[in-house]
Amino acid sequence: MSTHSSSSEKDRSPGLTAYLGKRILEGGTLEQPVHLAIGMFDGVHVGHQAVIHEAIKASQAQPGSLSGVLTFDPHPSQVLRPDQATALLMPLEQRVERMLEVGIDKVFVFPFTREFAAGEASEFVPTLRSWFPMLKSLYVGENFRFGAMRSGNVDTLTETAGPLDIRVGVLRRKSYQGEPISSSAIRASLAQGEMSAVNSMLGSPYRISGTIIAGKKVGRGLGFPTVNISWNPEALPRLGVYRVEASDMASGDKFCGIANYGLHPTVSEAASPLLEVHFLDGSEFPTTGDKLEVSLLEFIRPEMKFSSMEALQEQIRRDVEAVKAKDADTNPG
Ligand SMILES: Cc1cc2nc3c(=O)[nH]c(=O)nc-3n(C[C@H](O)[C@H](O)[C@H](O)COP(=O)(O)O)c2cc1C
Numbered sequence: 097m098s099t100h101s102s103s104s105e106k107d108r109s110p111g112l113t114a115y116l117g118k119r120i121l122e123g124g125t126l127e128q129p130v131h132l133a134i135g136m137f138d139g140v141h142v143g144h145q146a147v148i149h150e151a152i153k154a155s156q157a158q159p160g161s162l163s164g165v166l167t168f169d170p171h172p173s174q175v176l177r178p179d180q181a182t183a184l185l186m187p188l189e190q191r192v193e194r195m196l197e198v199g200i201d202k203v204f205v206f207p208f209t210r211e212f213a214a215g216e217a218s219e220f221v222p223t224l225r226s227w228f229p230m231l232k233s234l235y236v237g238e239n240f241r242f243g244a245m246r247s248g249n250v251d252t253l254t255e256t257a258g259p260l261d262i263r264v265g266v267l268r269r270k271s272y273q274g275e276p277i278s279s280s281a282i283r284a285s286l287a288q289g290e291m292s293a294v295n296s297m298l299g300s301p302y303r304i305s306g307t308i309i310a311g312k313k314v315g316r317g318l319g320f321p322t323v324n325i326s327w328n329p330e331a332l333p334r335l336g337v338y339r340v341e342a343s344d345m346a347s348g349d350k351f352c353g354i355a356n357y358g359l360h361p362t363v364s365e366a367a368s369p370l371l372e373v374h375f376l377d378g379s380e381f382p383t384t385g386d387k388l389e390v391s392l393l394e395f396i397r398p399e400m401k402f403s404s405m406e407a408l409q410e411q412i413r414r415d416v417e418a419v420k421a422k423d424a425d426t427n428p429g
């Protein structure tokens with residue numbers, strides 16, 4: 097995307113937005129050879145990463161070219177069936193950040209509209225060419241569908257790209273335990289608390305980032321002080337207790353911890369789930385206002401309503417012992 101784009105270039109690319117690092121560039125076409133991975137990429141899972149790596153490899157083999165991801169926002173389900181919209185694993189900003197971490201040069205976000213969805217499949221590649229005049233290659237998974245009624249598939253893509261001298265790379269679907277990895281499979285495992293499956297399919301621990309907000313200080317009375325994280329995901333993890341690793345986003349300091357994601361029905365039932373973390377080691381803990389990243393490593397048990405605060409306290413004591421033992425196993429010495 098040219099930073100010096102003229103107004104006529106802007107006219108030709110309605111709303112295509114490119115993210116490069118933290119900088120957001122609006123409008124313009126990309127006047128540079130580019131190799132593109134295409135898709136929604138919610139979660140940026142291991143299968144998505146394989147597709148993205150193909151675009152990176154292609155650009156490395158062609159000096160002077162860029163690797164890019166072309167993705168869409170909002171999610172098609174929000175536009176086409178808003179009453180049953182897909183609950184996403186991550187907001188757009190986190191998705192873009194993950195794709196940049198994976199090593200892509202730029203992320204291009206195109207607004208997904210009903211009009212775009214109704215476009216003929218045969219027009220898809222020519223449209224891409226109008227946004228990226230020097231488009232060299234495209235990478236998708238074998239299940240990629242596009243165009244009106246999802247009528248376009250990898251064959252349509254190859255047939256329409258060939259005459260424009262654009263190479264198409266199609267990747268076999270990556271699997272986990274014999275089943276294809278997909279954003280939907282990860283959402284289902286997350287709802288079941290199957291963190292080993294979630295984290296394996298994602299290729300790295302499921303991460304939450306949020307600011308620490310003030311709590312009611314009940315945890316302190318229980319003997320297990322917690323920090324509350326402001327976080328409202330679309331795809332909900334199973335309510336319960338987790339072994340976590342927390343990282344202070346300003347200092348980078350890491351802390352082993354135990355978290356409860358739930359409604360804390362024993363104390364007073366909350367209207368919506370809250371994530372709270374009790375740190376197990378260190379002394380200078382992050383506090384209210386700090387930004388924290390929390391990785392959910394393992395599901396320990398479901399949240400329960402206890403008959404007394406003493407019973408809850410006793411259970412948390414056991415949870416903490418269990419988590420410390422697992423941490424010791426994971427990081428011996
Ligand atoms: C490891 C851990 C496990 C917890 N498990 C439960 C539980 O099973 N049921 C429950 O009602 N509350 C549970 N809680 C939540 C406590 O009730 C919570 O710490 C307290 O409500 C904190 O409120 P505050 O942040 O406003 O001080 C748990 C908290 C922690 C840290």
Ligand SMILES: Nc1ncnc2c1ncn2[C@@H]1O[C@H](COP(=O)(O)OP(=O)(O)OP(=O)(O)O)[C@@H](O)[C@H]1O
Pocket residue numbers: 134135136137138142143144146147235236237238239240241267268269270271276277278279280281
């Ligand atoms: N397991 C996989 N292995 C390789 N490529 C994949 C895999 N899953 C998806 N892709 C490809 O990655 C791109 C983005 O995938 P997309 O987000 O559209 O689908 P998905 O992960 O299957 O999600 P959903 O479950 O929501 O359909 C597409 O090109 C798709 O074909």
